[in-house]
Amino acid sequence: MSIRFRSQRHPRLRGLQGVAVGLAASVLLTASSMAKDEQEPPINSWFAQTMARSSAGLNVTYFWSLGAKFRAETVSAGHKIVTIVSGDTYYAYDAVTMTGVAIRRAADAIAADSSRPRPFGNEAAILLNRGAEKIREETLFGVPSVVYQLTDEGGRRVIWVTADARQLPMRIEIYDRRSGSTNYKEYYDWQTGISISEKFFEPEPAVTLRRFELDEYLGNVDNREVMGLAPILYEELLLGSSNKGGTDRTNSPR
Numbered sequence: 001m002s003i004r005f006r007s008q009r010h011p012r013l014r015g016l017q018g019v020a021v022g023l024a025a026s027v028l029l030t031a032s033s034m035a036k037d038e039q040e041p042p043i044n045s046w047f048a049q050t051m052a053r054s055s056a057g058l059n060v061t062y063f064w065s066l067g068a069k070f071r072a073e074t075v076s077a078g079h080k081i082v083t084i085v086s087g088d089t090y091y092a093y094d095a096v097t098m099t100g101v102a103i104r105r106a107a108d109a110i111a112a113d114s115s116r117p118r119p120f121g122n123e124a125a126i127l128l129n130r131g132a133e134k135i136r137e138e139t140l141f142g143v144p145s146v147v148y149q150l151t152d153e154g155g156r157r158v159i160w161v162t163a164d165a166r167q168l169p170m171r172i173e174i175y176d177r178r179s180g181s182t183n184y185k186e187y188y189d190w191q192t193g194i195s196i197s198e199k200f201f202e203p204e205p206a207v208t209l210r211r212f213e214l215d216e217y218l219g220n221v222d223n224r225e226v227m228g229l230a231p232i233l234y235e236e237l238l239l240g241s242s243n244k245g246g247t248d249r250t251n252s253p254r
Contacts, residue, residue: 046118047191048168054183063120068113069201070120070237083233085119086201090238092230093207100230102209103217108240117166119237121187123159124148124167126236137163140170153177214238 050061059076070085073095082100084091088110093100116122124132132150135158139145144163149156155177161167172185203209210229212220220226232238 043192045192045194045196046121047189047194048121048187049189050185050187052183052185055181064196064200065118065120066196066198066201068116068119069198070234071201072120072234074233081230081233082203083237084201084203085234085237090232091203091209092232093203093209094230095204095207098204098206099208100203100210101217101226102203102211103232103238104213105238106214106240109237110240112236112240120234121169121190123169123172124161127157127159132157132159143170145170 044067046063046065048063050063052059052061057076059074061072061074064071068085070083072083074081074083078096080095082091082093082095085105088105090103090105090109091100092103113119127148127150130150130152132148134146135149136147137145138147138160140160145160146163146167147158147160149158151157156173156175158173159169160171161169168190169187171187174183174185175181176183210226217226
């Protein structure tokens with residue numbers, strides 16, 4: 001895993017070979033660079049990559065954000081699922097079939113945009129709000145980290161985050177008590193301050209989208225035709241505080 005902060009550079013997307021190289025690379029984030037970053041103005045753009053592993057397989061996700069605007073591309077089982085959140089609309093579409101949905105977001109979700117440091121990578125705050133406790137400090141991949149744990153009737157979640165004020169997630173382990181399985185998710189190649197066009201947070205014109213009001217979409221949860229257009233992977237960005245799931249669904253590869 002590598003954690004990098006680069007200013008004014010576009011992310012270089014890698015394949016699985018690049019993932020392996022990135023995970024094996026030396027960490028470039030030093031204590032001095034973190035201290036320097038803490039003194040700089042708030043950062044408006046972010047990029048990171050994740051690799052999630054479970055008994056179901058592997059998926060790789062790329063994340064971008066510009067203020068409250070959000071884009072994620074998840075590759076799994078031969079399909080690339082694109083999620084875009086911009087203003088009052090949540091888009092999800094399959095870039096292979098070029099079909100998807102556009103859903104009006106809940107008012108709670110829109111209101112929460114201004115309270116988050118970024119639209120993704122906030123797992124530590126979510127777990128702490130649920131009662132997670134700090135269990136230790138350690139160095140992970142050469143970076144000082146803090147480890148938090150939440151145990152409940154559903155199982156156990158453990159998260160490693162950077163020890164600086166940003167608390168960037170580095171590794172997440174989720175044990176499901178019912179199935180006895182453990183899922184793993186690792187963040188790497190964090191970048192900040194990159195230049196991103198706002199048009200990047202718009203669906204491609206060729207995509208066919210079915211548009212829904214939120215209540216209309218939620219009323220179709222049993223409609224396989226509608227639900228099959230594209231999965232909703234980041235419920236908190238669609239539903240806000242009405243989301244009972246609390247975190248995104250990318251921990252388990254699909």
